[in-house]
Each structure stands twice: as C-alpha cells, then as structure tokens.
Amino acid sequence: MISIQNITKIYPSHTATGDKPAVALDNVSFEIKKPEFVSIVGKSGAGKTTLLKLILAEEKPTSGSIIFDDIDIHRIKKSQLPKLRQRIGIVFQDYKLFPTKTASENIAYVMEVMGAKDEEIQRDVSQVLELVGLKDKADNFPNELSGGEKQRAAIARALIHRPELILADEPTGNLDPYHTFDIIRLLVKIYELGTTVILATHNKTVINSLGKRVITLEQGRVVKDEERGRFIL
Amino acid sequence: MRSAAVLYCNMLVSLKRIIKAGWKNFCRNITPNLATIFIMVMVLIFIASLFLLNPISKILISDLQKKIDVSVYFKEEALPDEILKVKSEIVKIPEVKEVEYISREQALEKFIERHSDDPVLIESVTEVGYNPFLASLNIKAYQASQYEQVAKFLETGPFKDLVDKIDYYQRKPVIEKVFSLTQAINKTGIFLATILGVIAILIAFSTIRIAIYNSGKEISIMRLVGASNWFIRGPFLIQGIIIGFSAAVVTLLITFAVCLVLDSRVAVIAPDIKLLTIFASNFWKLFLVQLATGIGLGVVSSLIAIRKYLKI
Numbered sequence: 355m356i357s358i359q360n361i362t363k364i365y366p367s368h369t370a371t372g373d374k375p376a377v378a379l380d381n382v383s384f385e386i387k388k389p390e391f392v393s394i395v396g397k398s399g400a401g402k403t404t405l406l407k408l409i410l411a412e413e414k415p416t417s418g419s420i421i422f423d424d425i426d427i428h429r430i431k432k433s434q435l436p437k438l439r440q441r442i443g444i445v446f447q448d449y450k451l452f453p454t455k456t457a458s459e460n461i462a463y464v465m466e467v468m469g470a471k472d473e474e475i476q477r478d479v480s481q482v483l484e485l486v487g488l489k490d491k492a493d494n495f496p497n498e499l500s501g502g503e504k505q506r507a508a509i510a511r512a513l514i515h516r517p518e519l520i521l522a523d524e525p526t527g528n529l530d531p532y533h534t535f536d537i538i539r540l541l542v543k544i545y546e547l548g549t550t551v552i553l554a555t556h557n558k559t560v561i562n563s564l565g566k567r568v569i570t571l572e573q574g575r576v577v578k579d580e581e582r583g584r585f586i587l
Numbered sequence: 588m589r590s591a592a593v594l595y596c597n598m599l600v601s602l603k604r605i606i607k608a609g610w611k612n613f614c615r616n617i618t619p620n621l622a623t624i625f626i627m628v629m630v631l632i633f634i635a636s637l638f639l640l641n642p643i644s645k646i647l648i649s650d651l652q653k654k655i656d657v658s659v660y661f662k663e664e665a666l667p668d669e670i671l672k673v674k675s676e677i678v679k680i681p682e683v684k685e686v687e688y689i690s691r692e693q694a695l696e697k698f699i700e701r702h703s704d705d706p707v708l709i710e711s712v713t714e715v716g717y718n719p720f721l722a723s724l725n726i727k728a729y730q731a732s733q734y735e736q737v738a739k740f741l742e743t744g745p746f747k748d749l750v751d752k753i754d755y756y757q758r759k760p761v762i763e764k765v766f767s768l769t770q771a772i773n774k775t776g777i778f779l780a781t782i783l784g785v786i787a788i789l790i791a792f793s794t795i796r797i798a799i800y801n802s803g804k805e806i807s808i809m810r811l812v813g814a815s816n817w818f819i820r821g822p823f824l825i826q827g828i829i830i831g832f833s834a835a836v837v838t839l840l841i842t843f844a845v846c847l848v849l850d851s852r853v854a855v856i857a858p859d860i861k862l863l864t865i866f867a868s869n870f871w872k873l874f875l876v877q878l879a880t881g882i883g884l885g886v887v888s889s890l891i892a893i894r895k896y897l898k899i
Contacts, residue, residue: 439813450808511812
C-alpha cells in the first residue's frame with residue numbers, strides 16, 4: 355500500500371542562528387501492507403513526525419520517494435493533493451481541532467470537503483460520535499472538551515470518511531494512562547475494520563501491549579523492523 | 588451529460604456550504620469583525636466626504652468666480668452711444684459672459700444709495716458741484732483666467748481713446764489669487780485624497796490580515812484534512828463580502844444623518860449648497876462606490892492574507 359523508498363530529509367542550515375544542517379531521516383526504506391497496524395517508535399527527534407509529514411505531503415523529502423497505491427505523492431500536482439489527503443485520516447498530539455467549530459462540525463468538515471450529501475453527513479457523524487462516545491458533546495466547542503474528549507473528536511474526524519490510511523502522531527502524548535488506552539483501543543478497532551494505521555509514539559507501555567509490527571527509528575535511520583515488536587531502545 | 592449534472596450539483600452544494608460557513612465565521616468572530624467594519628467605515632466615510640465635497644467645492648468656486656468682474660471707465664467726453672457701441676463689440680468676444688452698462692447718473696445714484704448713512708461723503712459729492720463719476724462697462728468673463736485677454740482687447744483695440752482706465756490691473760492680484768486658489772484647492776484635494784486613501788486602505792488591509800492571521804493554524808489544518816484551496820478561501824471571502832457590505836450600509840446611513848443635520852445650517856452660510864439634494868442626486872453613485880470599495884477591500888485583503896497559509 356505504501357512504499358517508503360530511500361527517503362532522506364535534511365533541514366537546511368540557518369546562517370542567522372548558526373545551526374548546521376539537520377538530518378531528520380537518513381535513507382529510510384520500508385513497506386506497509388493493507389491493512390496493517392504499524393507503530394513507529396523512537397526518542398524525540400528520531401524522525402517519527404518528519405516521516406508522517408512526508409507521507410501526508412506536508413513536506414518534501416530531500417531525496418527518495420513515497421509511493422501510495424502507485425502514486426508518487428511528491429510528484430503529483432499541488433491541485434491533486436486534496437484528493438490524496440482525502441484518502442488519509444490524521445490525528446495529532448495537540449488534536450488540532452477547529453476552535454470555532456463544534457465537535458460535530460469538526461467531524462462533519464471532512465465529509466463536507468469531500469462533497470457528501472447533507473443526510474449522509476448527519477447519519478455518519480451521529481454514528482461516529484456514538485463510536486467514540488461523544489454523542490452528548492456533539493454541540494460543544496473544543497475548549498469545552500477535556501483532553502481525552504478532544505482526542506476522541508480528532509480520531510472521529512480522522513475516520514469519518516473511511517480513509518484507507520490513518521496517521522496518528524503521538525495521539526496519547528497529552529493524555530493520562532486511562533485515556534491513553536481508550537484511544538489505543540479505538541485505533542485498534544479502526545484497524546480491525548480494515549484501515550491501515552501508522553502510529554508514531556514513544557509510549558513503551560502502549561507498544562508492548564499492542565503486539566504488532568514496530569519500526570524503530572534512531573537518529574533518522576531504521577534500526578529495527580519487527581513483526582511483533584517491543585519497545586527496546 | 589449525467590456527470591456534468593453531478594458536477595454542477597456538487598458545485599452548488601459546495602457553494603451553499605461555503606456561504607453557510609462564511610456566515611457562521613462572521614457571527615462567531617463578531618468582535619474582531621465589528622472592529623474591521625468600524626475601520627472600513629472610516630475609510631468609506633472618507634471616500635464619501637470626498638465624493639460630496641467635490642460638488643460642494645465646485646459650487647463654492649463658481650460662487651467666488653461670479654463675484655469677480657472687471658470695470659472699464661470711459662472718459663467724461665465719451666458719449667453714451669459710443670459706449671453702447673463698445674458694449675456691443677465686447678459682447679461678441681467669446682470669453683465674455685455678460686456686460687452691464689452703468690451710465691454716469693446710475694453711478695452717482697449707486698454711490699448715494701451705498702453711502703446714504705454717511706452724510707459727510709454725500710455732502711462732499713454735492714460740494715463738487717458736478718457729477719464726478721464716469722460711465723463704465725461692467726464685464727464678467729466665464730473664467731478668472733480670461734480677464735487678462737478682455738483687458739488687453741480694450742487697451743489696444745479701436746476704442747482705446749475712449750477708455751479712461753480699466754480696473755483690471757487694480758483687481759489683478761485678487762483675480763489671480765482666486766484663480767490660483769481654485770487650482771490649489773483642486774491639486775491639494777487630489778493629493779490629500781490619494782495619500783489619505785492609501786493610508787486608509789492599508790489600515791483596513793492590515794486589520795483583515797490580523798483577523799486572518801488568527802485563523803492561520805486552522806487554515807493549515809484544513810489543507811491537511813484534504814480541503815481544496817477554494818473550499819478554504821470561500822468562507823473568508825464571504826466574510827469579507829459581509830464586512831464590506833455592512834460597512835457600506837453603515838457609512839451610507841451616517842452620511843445621510845450628517846447631511847440631514849447639517850443641511851439647514853449650511854444653507855444659512857451658503858444658500859447654493861443643498862447637502863440633502865447633493866446626497867440624493869449622488870445616492871446610487873455613492874452607494875456603488877462604497878460597496879465596490881468595501882467588498883473589494885474585504886475580498887482582496889482576504890485573498891492576499893490567506894495566500895501564505897495555503898502553501899502546505
């Protein structure tokens with residue numbers, strides 16, 4: 355489904371601050387099948403977020419390519435990016451919900467973008483709210499939700515349009531252990547329904563409890579890729 | 588055929604959603620939006636006052652010009668018939684608007700009438716024993732700049748022997764002052780209008796930019812969840828249109844109120860200036876210019892401000 359081919363990402367030096375060029379990813383290659391639950395682990399600065407940004411075409415690699423179902427995502431036209439991104443759901447550590455939209459409007463936005471019918475949107479939003487346990491918070495704005503509720507709303511937004519791939523960047527980074535497992539259970543459920551999930555995290559307990567494929571990054575390189583991996587650094 | 592219909596239908600749905608989102612954005616960010624409307628009202632009031640001041644200044648200038656004339660005094664021996672002949676010649680000059688003949692008797696009568704409350708002056712005229720006033724022609728030209736030509740014609744033309752003096756040269760400084768004042772008012776007006784207009788537009792532009800800057804992160808997320816550029820821009824443009832339209836309506840109401848209050852007061856000072864009539868006759872022009880400026884500013888500022896967030 356996704357083929358990461360010799361990806362290198364170097365952030366250029368900043369003469370003003372005297373920073374040297376930073377190598378975020380160094381010749382990284384691996385493949386992800388459909389459906390698969392893959393965890394990318396590593397210390398802060400190992401290159402996890404950069405990798406997800408490259409898959410979402412938020413940034414361009416210095417060299418190498420990423421093939422998503424036969425499409426080289428960094429070679430397509432900018433006008434085609436929205437269509438590609440509509441096939442991916444994304445969950446951020448800091449939720450990134452729209453502050454001026456209610457929980458249900460946040461979730462509905464992705465379907466509106468795709469041009470779904472009003473009745474369809476209403477039906478699906480209500481179902482997804484039920485799935486993530488936010489039915490009674492549908493009309494609340496993000497600042498009226500707790501951290502766990504915000505992340506559940508963000509996951510609902512990521513899966514409402516039934517994407518083929520969900521990218522979750524440290525989705526439990528801001529949550530307590532109880533809510534952490536709540537969110538992980540949700541992601542596993544989504545995977546079991548047939549969606550590929552790429553989870554970037556540095557939460558040891560989460561990884562060890564999953565028993566699924568783990569790719570370990572260290573200083574921008576893949577140092578381990580195990581089918582039923584554990585968090586060992 | 589069917590796919591074209593589906594595409595059209597999808598576009599309509601998107602348009603409906605964009606308008607709805609724009610209206611919601613406007614209502615939910617009402618405080619910064621009201622601030623933007625306030626700034627834009629300032630810009631539009633400035634434009635409206637320029638618009639209304641233009642006809643007012645024209646009336647004032649033509650009023651001032653009407654008060655200027657040139658008098659030609661004829662020698663005592665010049666006969667009324669000869670003077671009337673000169674008059675008929677002067678009337679033929681295309682620059683001349685009107686010519687009035689004032690005989691020696693009329694000049695005396697006017698003097699007595701004007702100074703009826705000053706017995707010393709009247710007595711001195713009586714003491715002279717004869718009518719000391721000269722017959723004259725009072726000439727009005729269309730424009731202040733044309734008096735010079737008329738004066739030259741009389742000085743050098745076939746009637747120069749009849750002419751005693753032309754008071755153009757005594758009034759020349761005044762006439763030239765009016766002439767240069769007229770030009771200065773026009774030039775300064777255009778200059779000030781341009782500078783202030785640019786400043787006002789820049790202020791309105793930065794207000795909108797700051798408002799959009801606050802939504803910068805939101806716009807980036809919209810891109811990342813797969814929204815197309817037009818689906819993101821749309822609501823901001825609608826918001827810009829609502830702000831521009833509201834500002835135009837508010838400005839029009841304020842302008843009307845000001846004209847209503849000042850109408851009778853201005854009429855006392857300058858009877859020719861009827862503010863309400865000027866407002867009424869310029870109503871549509873004014874409204875359209877304000878609408879175009881308001882909406883134009885709102886839309887263009889939004890488009891420019893949003894551009895940098897759409898690069899992801």
